[in-house]
Amino acid sequence: MVLKLHGFPLSTCTRRVALVLKEKNVPYKLVPVDLTKNENKSPSYLANQPFGQVPYIVDDDGFQLFESRAIGRYIALKYPDQGNKLMPDPADLKKTALFEQAASIELSNFDPLASTLAFERLVKPRRGLGETNEALVAQITQQLGAKLDVYEVILSKTKYLAGEEVSLADLFHIPYGSMLGMMRIDLGSETRPNVARWWKDITSRPSWVSVKDGA
Structure with missing residues (x-):
């Protein structure tokens, strides 16, 4: 099977x-x-x-x-030893804690904002659910920018959100992050070079390239 x-x-x-x-x-x-x-x-x-x-x-x-x-x-x-290692060994308490911290950042600080923007700008028009609330979009875009400024600080110290190795916490950002690109909302910019570097890194992975147009 x-x-x-x-x-x-x-x-x-x-x-x-x-x-x-x-x-x-x-x-x-x-x-x-x-x-x-x-x-x-x-x-x-x-x-x-x-x-x-x-x-x-x-x-x-x-x-x-x-x-x-x-x-x-x-x-x-x-499958801890198959493919790319995306989580630390559970026996390593500190690395596991840093991973869970990074995963919480995605779930609490990124997903609610990115998913709201995607709903307003992409889902609503496609499904005939009413007009985009542009005031809300502007507000959420500003809030997301402030969050990404913090990402810049974190990513100026480590290559990825949980340390020097890519993890699920990084990859979980990609599906909604890619939708932001469709709305011309740039995750990286001249003022956030480390975010730009990180985003280019994770979205260039063969795994994402193979599923970005459909699972």
Whole structure:
């Protein structure tokens, strides 16, 4: 058997999981879930993902899991010596703490802002959900800029957010970060050279190149 990834090929969270699977050289089969037809709200889907969101996985032994970041951690921990090492050894308390700090930064300081911008500028127009709230976009863009200024400080001291090695904490940024590029919101700039360096580094990885247009 092979791991099955149930999700919409272009969704941010589905590609987040596919990115990790590629990094770890774990073969998988994509089982498409058509969000445009609300297949994620069907009783059969809700029986496996009760929130009606994508994606979820069914591992080759039948184990099921949803939430993209939890899946990423599961894959990294299951295959510690396969592919690229994306999490520290759990026995190394300090490196693990720094990793969790970096992962929390993404979840608390980046994702809420980036996902709101993506919804306002890209999702709303595509789905006919009303006009973009430009005042909100301006406010969130300013808030994101302030957060990225802090990223610049962190990345002036270490190559990646959790230290000198790339980790899940870095890669988790990519799907929504790439959508910011579509909105001409630049993560890196002349005033944030380290953010620019970091962003070019992680988005140039073969894993992302292979899934950026679909898991």
